[in-house]
Amino acid sequence: MIKWFKKISSRFQKDGNFFFEIEKITGFRPRSEAYYELALRHSSASRENRGRKVNNQRLEFLGDAVLGAVVADFLYDQYPAAGEGFLTSMRSKIVSRKHMNQLAIQIGLHKMLVKKTPRNTHAKSIYGDAIEALIGAIYLDRGYDACKTFIEERVLRQQVDLERLENRIASHKGALLEWGQKNKRQIVFEVTGCWGESHARKYEITVLLDGEALGTGKGTSKKRAEEEAARLAYQTITDKT
Amino acid sequence: MIKWFKKISSRFQKDGNFFFEIEKITGFRPRSEAYYELALRHSSASRENRGRKVNNQRLEFLGDAVLGAVVADFLYDQYPAAGEGFLTSMRSKIVSRKHMNQLAIQIGLHKMLVKKTPRNTHAKSIYGDAIEALIGAIYLDRGYDACKTFIEERVLRQQVDLERLENRIASHKGALLEWGQKNKRQIVFEVTGCWGESHARKYEITVLLDGEALGTGKGTSKKRAEEEAARLAYQTITDKT
Numbered sequence: 001m002i003k004w005f006k007k008i009s010s011r012f013q014k015d016g017n018f019f020f021e022i023e024k025i026t027g028f029r030p031r032s033e034a035y036y037e038l039a040l041r042h043s044s045a046s047r048e049n050r051g052r053k054v055n056n057q058r059l060e061f062l063g064d065a066v067l068g069a070v071v072a073d074f075l076y077d078q079y080p081a082a083g084e085g086f087l088t089s090m091r092s093k094i095v096s097r098k099h100m101n102q103l104a105i106q107i108g109l110h111k112m113l114v115k116k117t118p119r120n121t122h123a124k125s126i127y128g129d130a131i132e133a134l135i136g137a138i139y140l141d142r143g144y145d146a147c148k149t150f151i152e153e154r155v156l157r158q159q160v161d162l163e164r165l166e167n168r169i170a171s172h173k174g175a176l177l178e179w180g181q182k183n184k185r186q187i188v189f190e191v192t193g194c195w196g197e198s199h200a201r202k203y204e205i206t207v208l209l210d211g212e213a214l215g216t217g218k219g220t221s222k223k224r225a226e227e228e229a230a231r232l233a234y235q236t237i238t239d240k241t
Numbered sequence: 242m243i244k245w246f247k248k249i250s251s252r253f254q255k256d257g258n259f260f261f262e263i264e265k266i267t268g269f270r271p272r273s274e275a276y277y278e279l280a281l282r283h284s285s286a287s288r289e290n291r292g293r294k295v296n297n298q299r300l301e302f303l304g305d306a307v308l309g310a311v312v313a314d315f316l317y318d319q320y321p322a323a324g325e326g327f328l329t330s331m332r333s334k335i336v337s338r339k340h341m342n343q344l345a346i347q348i349g350l351h352k353m354l355v356k357k358t359p360r361n362t363h364a365k366s367i368y369g370d371a372i373e374a375l376i377g378a379i380y381l382d383r384g385y386d387a388c389k390t391f392i393e394e395r396v397l398r399q400q401v402d403l404e405r406l407e408n409r410i411a412s413h414k415g416a417l418l419e420w421g422q423k424n425k426r427q428i429v430f431e432v433t434g435c436w437g438e439s440h441a442r443k444y445e446i447t448v449l450l451d452g453e454a455l456g457t458g459k460g461t462s463k464k465r466a467e468e469e470a471a472r473l474a475y476q477t478i479t480d481k482t
Contacts, residue, residue, distance in 0.1 A: 058317065061329060062313050065310040065314075069307045069309065081293060083298065084301065087302050191439050194435045201432055
């Protein structure tokens with residue numbers, strides 16, 4: 001009897017703590033614990049249910065979309081005169097895997113994640129995935145408006161330095177193309193070289209501004225070469241103007 | 242006096258019609274007309290406001306994100322046992338530009354768009370953009386839940402054939418990689434050829450399954466060559482299994 005009581009009370013203790021920890025992060029008490037338990041279960045620690053692996057990936061899919069909507073709404077409000085190009089670029093920077101991972105650690109979510117993976121694989125994205133799964137859980141538990149409150153109050157306003165993000169260029173290729181469109185100048189990326197065996201192929205890409213070479217980049221993928229070429233071209237342009 | 246009365250009543254008439262047309266499409270009366278007027282103004286028919294072009298592009302940015310969230314929620318509910326790979330792929334198919342354009346025409350939105358572009362440029366995406374802008378307008382006018390009702394009731398349930406979409410493969414490369422992951426087989430895309438002058442470069446790409454060549458594709462871009470190689474490889478696999 002005492003044993004049973006101890007077991008029950010320790011479970012209540014645990015649940016109480018879990019609720020409390022979630023509340024510390026989200027700002028409100030969860031209604032249904034199950035969503036949050038699932039949100040914090042990384043795929044390396046999946047449960048089995050009728051032959052199906054149960055972990056936070058489905059909630060991450062849902063939360064990622066809700067996050068996108070809330071951030072879009074926030075930026076639409078925050079920058080009433082900005083064009084959709086700027087809004088899109090700001091949103092990409094906010095919801096980038098690297099940034100979300102960092103935010104998850106800032107709000108203390110990393111301590112709560114249930115996982116069974118070696119330490120060094122964590123850094124990449126699992127906390128960013130977990131914060132999205134948490135948003136999915138809040139959405140199912142309390143609805144869209146609660147997600148909006150959580151993301152705006154606890155994440156965007158407290159943890160995100162918008163001004164710093166504004167000045168960080170996520171993609172030089174994107175910035176260059178946007179500049180071209182705005183200034184009605186033609187920007188073309190041309191593969192000007194490609195060599196090496198298939199396992200070690202290299203590319204050279206040149207940016208042409210109205211047909212004139214403006215920057216050349218090399219890289220082990222076309223994307224890398226493009227980005228390098230665009231960075232140099234963008235520098236040349238912004239130095240001039 | 243009669244002239245003034247005529248002017249006023251004709252404006253009421255016009256507004257009344259506009260409200261009514263919006264109601265026919267969305268299922269409810271708009272509260273603030275201005276959002277909808279903006280949503281239906283294509284960039285070719287921009288208004289000027291303090292040197293800034295005013296059209297539906299900002300609302301499209303917002304509505305696109307809200308659409309993504311509602312569709313994610315809908316699919317999460319609709320397919321309780323599906324993995325996030327399937328959910329992501331279904332969402333891509335639903336919100337693809339081509340599909341949204343088609344849906345906008347099905348619900349009659351194309352007749353309401355204000356635009357000044359030649360006829361043949363319409364087909365591509367402007368109606369799909371407008372339906373997203375309309376969702377942005379509903380969001381600002383009536384909130385997230387109204388968007389959810391509109392998208393689920395008027396678009397997804399009435400206009401979308403989920404079963405048909407399930408069977409349509411959006412990207413053979415994606416399908417192949419998913420198959421590999423599910424069956425724990427290694428899929429590698431290797432550039433096995435690359436030739437021609439820069440303005441007419443061609444690529445050859447081979448798909449390797451656990452190191453063995455399974456399909457080879459050629460194309461004027463790496464992406465095209467990959468897709469062709471993946472299509473052949475996927476056919477080989479699905480014929481066997």
